[in-house]
Amino acid sequence: MAAHFLLIFLDGLGLGKIGPDNPLSEPAAMPFLTHYLGQPLIAKAQSVQQNVLLKPIDATLGVAGLPQSATGQTTLYTGQNAPKFLGRHQSGFANGSLRSLIDHYGLFRRALLQGKTATLANAYSPEYFYAIAQRKRRYSVCTLLNLLAQLPFRMQYEYDQEKALYWNITGEAPPQIKEARNPISPQLAGQRLAALSAEYGVTLFESYLTDYAGHAQDKASAVKYLQRIDSFLQSTIHHLPPHVTLLVTSDHGNVENLSTKHHTLNPVPLLAVGIHAHDFAPVINLTGITPKILALL
Ligand SMILES: [Zn+2]
Numbered sequence: 404m405a406a407h408f409l410l411i412f413l414d415g416l417g418l419g420k421i422g423p424d425n426p427l428s429e430p431a432a433m434p435f436l437t438h439y440l441g442q443p444l445i446a447k448a449q450s451v452q453q454n455v456l457l458k459p460i461d462a463t464l465g466v467a468g469l470p471q472s473a474t475g476q477t478t479l480y481t482g483q484n485a486p487k488f489l490g491r492h493q494s495g496f497a498n499g500s501l502r503s504l505i506d507h508y509g510l511f512r513r514a515l516l517q518g519k520t521a522t523l524a525n526a527y528s529p530e531y532f533y534a535i536a537q538r539k540r541r542y543s544v545c546t547l548l549n550l551l552a553q554l555p556f557r558m559q560y561e562y563d564q565e566k567a568l569y570w571n572i573t574g575e576a577p578p579q580i581k582e583a584r585n586p587i588s589p590q591l592a593g594q595r596l597a598a599l600s601a602e603y604g605v606t607l608f609e610s611y612l613t614d615y616a617g618h619a620q621d622k623a624s625a626v627k628y629l630q631r632i633d634s635f636l637q638s639t640i641h642h643l644p645p646h647v648t649l650l651v652t653s654d655h656g657n658v659e660n661l662s663t664k665h666h667t668l669n670p671v672p673l674l675a676v677g678i679h680a681h682d683f684a685p686v687i688n689l690t691g692i693t694p695k696i697l698a699l700l
Contacts, residue, residue, distance in 0.1 A: 404646040405519075406679055408696045409600035410607045411639070411649065412479070412545070413632065414472065415614030417656020417669030418446050418459050424662040426616075426625035433629050435637040444672055445659075456680045459670035461688040462655045468492050469666045472614070475654030475689060476544035477501045480607075481508035482693035496541035502551075505544065510605060510693045511552035519604030519700050523549040524596055526567035526574075527556040545609050559584070565595050570610050572635050589631045593638025601644040604700050617657030620664050629658075640676055648677030648699075650692065 421428040427444045430437070437443045440450040440457050450457035462470045464478060466486035471494035477485035481504050486492045488504060497505060506512070511521040523545060534540040542550065549556060557567035562574065562584065572592045574584040587595075600606040612632065616625035636651065643649055651674040656667035673692070675683045679699050686692060 405604065406699050407600055407603065407644070407647040408605050408679075408700070409596065409639070409643070409647050409649045410605065410692075410696075411596075411636070411651045412476070412607065412609040413613050413651065413653050414609070414611040415617045415655060415657030415666065416444075416653040417462070417659045417667050417671050418444060418448055419656060419659030419667065419669050420446050425659050426622050426629055426661065427659050429626055429629075431630070432626050433633040435633045439637075439640070440674075446669070448672065451681075451684075454677055454680050456673070456675040456683055458673050458684070458686075460652070460673045460686055460691070462653070462671045463668055464688060464690070466490075466492060469668065470655035471495075471666065472654055473497050473501055473544060477504055478689040479652065479654060479692055480510045480544060480548050481505060482510075482690050482697075483508050484690055497544050497547050501544070502542075502547055505547045506551045508693070509548045509551055510607075510696065511548050511554060513693075513697055514605050514700060515552055515554075517697065517700055520602075521552065521554065521605040522599070522603045522607070523554065523556065524568050524599055524606055524608040525557065526562045526569050527558055529558070545607060548607075566599060568592050568596055568608055571612055572610055572631055589634035590638040593635045593640075594642045596635075597639050597642035597644065597647070600647045600649075605696060613653070613658040617659075617661065617666075618664050620661045622661055625658050625661065643677060645678070648675060648679040650675050650683070650696075652689075652692065654689070 471492040474485040612628040653671040656669035
């Protein structure tokens with residue numbers, strides 16, 4: 404079977420020093436991954452096992468200042484050094500010139516040009532697109548990646564058909580939102596995502612839990628979210644189809660240092676699990692992932 408890739412993006416997750424400000428150094432935070440990799444996700448974490456690779460990769464990309472989301476995510480999904488292109492790290496959303504990079508080099512569009520398939524597994528709401536139309540919101544990088552490839556967005560009915568995930572993994576809505584989403588366990592979310600990845604050349608899922616916890620400097624919620632991510636990854640790996648290689652990475656550090664509400668200069672993890680895991684060994688920064696996926700597809 405052709406090689407498939409499942410990319411799980413965890414916003415704001417770096418590899419930092421062990422200590423009271425790093426929730427990833429709490430044994431309770433990621434018990435599965437710590438056991439699976441033989442170490443916690445902390446500074447210099449490396450693991451090479453059969454079909455498993457973990458290494459730190461650089462997120463600063465040779466540009467001064469703290470790495471930010473729009474340039475980091477654009478780099479991840481295009482293979483182009485977006486902060487170098489712009490001359491700075493850019494936070495939040497993708498503006499005109501980042502949009503042109505995504506249009507030219509976007510992973511989804513190029514996968515389609517190679518005759519492969521791609522999908523964004525995140526569930527979207529009509530309210531999101533209304534807010535964009537009213538210019539109250541702007542497109543995120545992954546939204547543009549999907550849009551510029553002219554691919555459909557997954558909506559609530561696909562969530563109900565077990566074919567989409569909410570960005571927070573479980574679909575738990577904050578109490579002020581009345582809309583029923585039928586929350587699911589992280590285990591079930593992992594199972595659904597693994598099943599979806601069997602059908603597409605490239606499947607992308609994004610979660611921002613770690614970046615939110617990092618900006619909030621809230622250790623209790625950081626540990627809770629890391630536990631959720633840990634159960635989710637455990638289930639995804641357990642249910643991973645044999646022709647799918649899982650990649651887990653981030654755009655910049657944040658949650659691993661709760662002494663600051665800002666991003667960090669720390670490297671981010673690149674975890675690869677599956678038959679092509681070791682092909683990602685030469686990747687040293689955020690630019691390396693998309694070209695490698697496209698070469699292996
Ligand atoms: Zn952030």
